[in-house]
Amino acid sequence: MAFDLSNFVALPFFSIFVALVFAIIIFTNYKTSNLRNKKNLPPGELGFPWIGETLEFYKAQKKNKLYEEFVQPRIQNYGKTFKTRLMGSPTVVVNGAEANKFFLSNEFKLVVSSWPSSSVQLMGKDSIMEKQGDSHRCIRGIIATSLSISGLEAMVPKICKSVQLHFEENWVGKNVISLYKMTKTLTFTIVLECMLGIEVKPDMLGVFERVLEGAFSPPFGFPGSKFSRAKNARKEIEKMLMNIVRKKREEIEVQQGGEEGRLLLFRLVMALIRGEMSEKEVVDNVVLLVFAAHDTTSFAITMTFRMLAHHPNSYSQLLQEHRDIKNNKRSGEMLTLEDIKKMNYTWQVARESMRIFPPIFGSFRKAIADIEYDGFTIPKGWKVLWTTYGTHYEADYFEDPLTFNPSRFEEPVQPYVYVPFGGGPRQCAGYQLAKLNILILVHYVVTQYEWSLVYPEEQIAVDPLPFPSQGMPIRINPKLS
Numbered sequence: 001m002a003f004d005l006s007n008f009v010a011l012p013f014f015s016i017f018v019a020l021v022f023a024i025i026i027f028t029n030y031k032t033s034n035l036r037n038k039k040n041l042p043p044g045e046l047g048f049p050w051i052g053e054t055l056e057f058y059k060a061q062k063k064n065k066l067y068e069e070f071v072q073p074r075i076q077n078y079g080k081t082f083k084t085r086l087m088g089s090p091t092v093v094v095n096g097a098e099a100n101k102f103f104l105s106n107e108f109k110l111v112v113s114s115w116p117s118s119s120v121q122l123m124g125k126d127s128i129m130e131k132q133g134d135s136h137r138c139i140r141g142i143i144a145t146s147l148s149i150s151g152l153e154a155m156v157p158k159i160c161k162s163v164q165l166h167f168e169e170n171w172v173g174k175n176v177i178s179l180y181k182m183t184k185t186l187t188f189t190i191v192l193e194c195m196l197g198i199e200v201k202p203d204m205l206g207v208f209e210r211v212l213e214g215a216f217s218p219p220f221g222f223p224g225s226k227f228s229r230a231k232n233a234r235k236e237i238e239k240m241l242m243n244i245v246r247k248k249r250e251e252i253e254v255q256q257g258g259e260e261g262r263l264l265l266f267r268l269v270m271a272l273i274r275g276e277m278s279e280k281e282v283v284d285n286v287v288l289l290v291f292a293a294h295d296t297t298s299f300a301i302t303m304t305f306r307m308l309a310h311h312p313n314s315y316s317q318l319l320q321e322h323r324d325i326k327n328n329k330r331s332g333e334m335l336t337l338e339d340i341k342k343m344n345y346t347w348q349v350a351r352e353s354m355r356i357f358p359p360i361f362g363s364f365r366k367a368i369a370d371i372e373y374d375g376f377t378i379p380k381g382w383k384v385l386w387t388t389y390g391t392h393y394e395a396d397y398f399e400d401p402l403t404f405n406p407s408r409f410e411e412p413v414q415p416y417v418y419v420p421f422g423g424g425p426r427q428c429a430g431y432q433l434a435k436l437n438i439l440i441l442v443h444y445v446v447t448q449y450e451w452s453l454v455y456p457e458e459q460i461a462v463d464p465l466p467f468p469s470q471g472m473p474i475r476i477n478p479k480l481s
């Protein structure tokens with residue numbers, strides 16, 4: 001065997017590396033077992049250092065069976081509150097309405113939201129998801145004003161126009177379209193043009209999607225990785241948005257306000273002019289809003305159509321609601337907020353679809369103090385994962401939970417039981433826009449098209465948000481009006 005000098009030189013470095021890894025493992029075990037002795041931790045397995053039960057978690061998540069295959073078996077073994085270790089962090093998984101109420105309403109007091117490093121780097125450290133206290137309240141206030149009653153009233157005709165234009169450009173003359181892909185394009189346009197007031201340019205969606213693709217991937221920046229592609233796309237967006245923000249600032253300073261005052265970019269730039277926000281904060285929040293709205297709303301819409309296809313009685317009832325609204329309008333007349341308020345049954349269908357297929361599984365929090373909950377201690381620094389499924393799929397809260405039954409929403413639901421939009425100070429800030437988006441699109445599809453699913457039993461994949469694995473193609477045929 002030839003003597004290789006480089007191996008000889010590398011040996012001490014390798015030994016030091018191995019020793020370091022062992023030291024970290026022993027130190028982590030020591031810390032955890034020390035904690036175990038000192039505190040009344042919830043039951044469950046922390047598993048090996050760093051890796052813990054991450055592989056089991058990902059395996060179940062990939063099949064869209066995180067609740068059935070990861071959470072439920074552990075609830076059976078340990079109860080509704082159990083510990084595990086995910087992606088390096090000791091984590092307590094909590095389930096049920098009381099848990100949702102306790103952790104979601106104690107945001108900023110006992111816990112803070114905790115996103116993966118890749119999401120934070122790509123959305124930006126200055127987006128609402130990383131903000132706390134006054135700066136969080138300031139951004140939420142600005143978003144809320146845009147989605148107030150007068151803001152929503154102004155937005156309805158804009159959304160209607162976007163949907164009509166979208167049909168003309170993407171549906172007319174086609175026999176089959178991918179509903180998921182189409183709703184993504186449409187949601188993107190609605191957030192940017194109708195909510196923010198930023199004109200969509202041809203390549204924009206592709207660049208934003210490249211950022212979103214990296215938002216949950218490991219934050220390794222080697223060339224060609226998903227994360228490094230996402231980082232490059234983020235730089236492109238930053239440059240483009242900076243220009244848009246500066247141009248808007250000039251316009252506002254010259255013209256002082258105007259009709260556009262209702263749109264969100266205007267309000268964000270006004271906050272910039274008043275010195276309440278920086279340019280970077282405006283840009284980060286625009287990226288975050290697209291991220292928050294995009295896959296969630298598209299998935300909610302596609303699952304609503306899937307449920308309608310599988311439940312013809314519900315579809316007939318929903319269709320009648322939209323025929324009644326249409327029959328009260330002149331040909332080509334736009335919907336108004338008043339029409340949308342009449343879509344009660346449609347909203348029940350959409351809510352029931354989001355109960356069974358919540359676009360967001362739940363989300364992570366980080367304990368900022370030792371927390372006493374359910375008779376256990378959750379140590380400061382540990383993560384907490386609350387879940388939508390822990391109430392949505394439990395018979396204690398929803399009778400016969402796996403059955404699709406929109407009329408269960410005729411009665412009000414107890415707080416923190418139905419949580420597809422979260423709750424507490426971080427409850428979805430775009431809830432009203434999501435609702436408009438869903439109801440208006442359903443109206444125009446069912447009144448203008450006959451449609452059917454190409455693959456009625458299409459699988460739901462997860463990466464890391466759920467999506468129909470084949471893009472949910474539907475056959476379409478324009479209705480003769």
Ligand code: HEM
Pocket residue numbers: 113128129140191195288289292293294296297300359360363364419420421422423425426427428429430431433434
């Ligand atoms: C069906 C569609 C949607 C669903 C299911 C959904 C769900 C959620 C959930 C569960 C949260 C809370 C996350 C947490 O507690 O960690 C959230 C937060 C948020 N959502 Fe949505 N969302 C939807 C659509 C939208 C839209 C259309 C927008 C905006 C245009 C939006 C903007 C936001 C923002 C800004 C936050 C962060 C709020 C904060 O940190 O204070 N979402 N969403």
